[in-house]
Amino acid sequence: MTDYAERRTMMVDTQIRPSDVTKFPIIDAMLSVPREAFVPRNLREAAYVGENIDLGGGRVMLEPRTLAKMLDALEIRSDELVLDIGSALGYSSAVMARMAEAVVAVEENAEMISDAQGLLAENGADNVILHEGALTAGAAEHGPYDVITLQGAVEHLPDGLNDQLKDGGRIGCLFMEGALGVVRIGYKIDGKINWRFSFNAGAPVIPGFERHAAFTF
Template sequence: MIDFVELRRGMVDGQVRTNNVTDPRIVAAMLEIPREKFVPAPLKSLAYIDDDLALTSGNAPRYLIEPMILARLVQLADVQEHEHVLDVGTGTGYSAAVLSRLAQQVVAVEEDAGLAATATATLAELGVGNVAVMQGPLNAGWAAEAPYDLILLNGAVDEVPANLFAQVKEGGRVVAVVGHGGAGQARVFTKVAGAMSERVAFNAAVPALPGFKAAPRFVF
């Protein structure tokens, strides 16, 4: 029988703590939340490896991004307990579960109907009461509950669309991996006087989120 508690502890000690994740709230959340509940049944034994796990297949497969990268993105976001957060591309809901331990309220958007249903059911099973899972296009965000203190994108994008920046409060942040493969960079965008400032924090290679390709630009 698999000892998921021991595997979870190994994930935190070997992947999270050793990669400059020092926020004790994130460490505690990842020690307590059963990641195996958010993984497809055939992959449960792999729930705590340091790699991305496929949630769907097809032309635009979806992934549960590796624990260390998620932890570093959440730490970069600097989530506060009073904040209203939008989790874009929540998949089966693991990222929303982690954010739920840090924020006051989380809106989790997922466009795949099956993944959204799984996220809703799993979060309910675990008694997570401050997350609302919404189904819709990822690149649209969720304007009905805006503005947000933080928007977190669970995957790589070519660019963050302007409509997501518009859903952030003054002083709010958007955290995303911009670029793909070895060119991916974790960035935090902060709204200051209505404009978005940008800071590159670290390199990160994560699977792409669908719907975030850059629009074609005219070149002279």
């Protein structure tokens, strides 16, 4: 019988802490939320490896280090509202739910939403609101948000998402620039996002967030 609690501890000790992530709320959340519960059953054995897990359809569960370092840079507080885009089966939302006041999880795959509903309930994440709709549209009706995260990479970020961030809010985003991926944290000041480099990482671009090729004649 697999001891997943032991694997969680090992993930934190070998992937999270060595990446200079030491804040108690992040460590506590990643030790508490069973990552293996939020992947398809046939991928449970791979749940704690240090890489992105392919969930199909161009979607992934971000590797533990990438998620932890992004959360470290975003500094989510217990009175804040978070928008989690591309929440898939709900792992990232369940982790952030332990740190934030509430999380709005946006997912467009109806099957994933239905699975996530049960998984979040089973794991006590009752401050997560599931929102079914286009990932590129976010969830303006529940906003504005203190923090926005995206579970996968982007080449292009729709303006409408920036509009859903409160002034003074933060957005964590993994930009793929060719083969190189860069996580930047955007700070919204006077209606404009100021981006700062955070760390390097990689992931597939979320469908819908590709850079549109310019028309050529």
